[in-house]
Each structure stands twice: as structure tokens, then as C-alpha cells.
Amino acid sequence: MILVIDIGNTSIKIAAVDNYKVISHHRTIEIDFIKECKSIITRFPQIKNAALCQVGRINLDLIKQLEQLVSVFKIENNIKLPFKNLYQSTTLGNDRIALVAGAISKIKKDECCLIIDAGTCVTYDYVDTDLNYHGGAISPGLRLRYESLHNFTANLPLLTAQTIENFIGNSTADSIHSGVINGLTQEIKGCIKQYRKKNKNIKVFMTGGDTQLLSTQLKSRFFATPFLMLDGIYYLYQFNKDL
Structure with missing residues (x-):
């Protein structure tokens, strides 16, 4: 089980996910971000890792605080992809990368x-x-x-x-x-x-x-x-x- 985090333009989604099953899902805002993460980790102490996709802005100190709680994998353009990217621009959004990966998994x-x-x-x-x-x-x-x-x-x-x-x-x-x-x-x-x-x-x-x-x-x-x-x-x- 890991912590999955989607930092979007309007809200932050946080979930405990195990074997592609969303166990617990929460929507929050920046000011409550770490509190919500801590709450989920307290409920599921087996969580040691997090996967994060960021599109919206967030205070970098909050990401540093998250990294003190769990090991964080970030979705970025340099990660390995389960598809061949033929997009001609280097500015393909992390959210679109994650959505494509989600569809491919299905x-x-x-x-x-x-x-x-x-x-x-x-x-x-x-x-x-x-x-x-x-x-x-x-x-x-x-x-x-x-x-x-x-x-x-x-x-x-x-x-x-x-x-x-x-x-x-x-x-x-x-x-x-x-x-x-x-x-x-x-x-x-x-x-x-x-x-x-x-x-x-x-x-x-x-x-x-x-x-x-x-x-x-x-x-x-x-x-x-x-x-x-x-x-x-x-x-x-x-x-x-x-x-």
C-alpha cells in the first residue's frame, strides 16, 4: 500500500492505494495537505512510500515535510513510461502522462x-x-x-x-x-x-x-x-x- 497524491489546479487528491484499489480517498487544500497525509499514514502505518503527480502550485516546504514522512516518487518527464511518447513538445503535462498510464493499465x-x-x-x-x-x-x-x-x-x-x-x-x-x-x-x-x-x-x-x-x-x-x-x-x- 502506498500514498498516491494528485496536486491539481483546483484541489489536492490523496488516496491510500493497494494493488490498484483505492482504499481511502480524500480531497483537500494546500493548508491541510500535511495534516491529511499524516491522518492517512496513521490509519495505515504500513505506508512507507508515496507517488506524487504535481500540476498545480504548492509550497515546496510541504513537499519537504512529506519527504520526512515517506519516500516520495515524483512523476516527471524523465521517468520510464509504459508507452512510447511521440509528442513533439517537451512540455507534456505530468497529469496527462498519468492519465495515459491509467488508461493503458485498463x-x-x-x-x-x-x-x-x-x-x-x-x-x-x-x-x-x-x-x-x-x-x-x-x-x-x-x-x-x-x-x-x-x-x-x-x-x-x-x-x-x-x-x-x-x-x-x-x-x-x-x-x-x-x-x-x-x-x-x-x-x-x-x-x-x-x-x-x-x-x-x-x-x-x-x-x-x-x-x-x-x-x-x-x-x-x-x-x-x-x-x-x-x-x-x-x-x-x-x-x-x-x-
Whole structure:
């Protein structure tokens, strides 16, 4: 059993994971980070190692404090990967690396997959049947779309995401919800359709904070996997440990 940590843009996820099974899962913020880690380690004293994926900012002193509690494996661009990275940029995010690894841990030999992460940004990542990672796309997430409409116009209000019953908005608020929610769901549907033209049997994984809301609007077949990031972090830890 190890401690798996995902430091994202909006929150920090911490879990005790054993053999790909999430035993205990917590969402926290920076100020409570070490307290939550200590709490989990107290509950599971067999935890001696942690695997960490960082995208969001965090005080480096907190990472140093974590390293005093457990041995920490960090997901970085120089670690060994269970796939061939064909991305042309050296700035591939650690979160996308972990998500791809999580999906690969769930597919069979000769299967390809599309990973959709609906968080602050919506990322699309494609892996072919030979485990070649090709990249994909990055798009604004729901919160960014709502905020941009409010921040870059004079009169549009800042709204919170909600499901829509009708794509025709009969008020300003309903029109914003339709534009944001329906716009993103149509984008996701179109993206899935494009990739299915490459391989009709492609496995589609969807994860991220907005998955539950968006899944009620989507009719496409996909696997909703809330712990895909944690699975990927754990898989990368195991893959590098066994080399």
C-alpha cells in the first residue's frame, strides 16, 4: 500500500492505494495537505512510500515535510513510461502522462484508447494499438468558459455549471448554460466521433471533476473513471519500481 497524491489546479487528491484499489480517498487544500497525509499514514502505518503527480502550485516546504514522512516518487518527464511518447513538445503535462498510464493499465493488448479529462481544461489524449502516444487536444473547461463570458463582457453574469433540459435558452442565464454545457458536450461528441473514424473499437475513458455533470448530457459510450489519475500515478510508480 502506498500514498498516491494528485496536486491539481483546483484541489489536492490523496488516496491510500493497494494493488490498484483505492482504499481511502480524500480531497483537500494546500493548508491541510500535511495534516491529511499524516491522518492517512496513521490509519495505515504500513505506508512507507508515496507517488506524487504535481500540476498545480504548492509550497515546496510541504513537499519537504512529506519527504520526512515517506519516500516520495515524483512523476516527471524523465521517468520510464509504459508507452512510447511521440509528442513533439517537451512540455507534456505530468497529469496527462498519468492519465495515459491509467488508461493503458485498463486496456487489453492491441486496443487503442482516447482519454478525456474534464477538469479546469478539457484534455484529449490518444494512444494507438501499439501503445504509441500521439497527443490530442486541450480545450477550456466548464469553469473557464463561464468565467470568460463574465470577465470579457460588460453585463453577462458569472454562473455555476448545471445540467440543461433544453438547448434553446429562453433567458440570459439559460442561454449561457446552453452555450457552455451544450457547446462542450457537442465538442466532446464530435471529438469522439473523429477518433472512432480512426478505429471504431476505440475505448473512451472520461474522468475529471465535471464528468458526472457532462455524462448526463452525453449519449456516447465511454467509461467514466473517477480514479483514472490515481490509477495512473500508482501504475507509473509500480512500473518504475520494477525496472
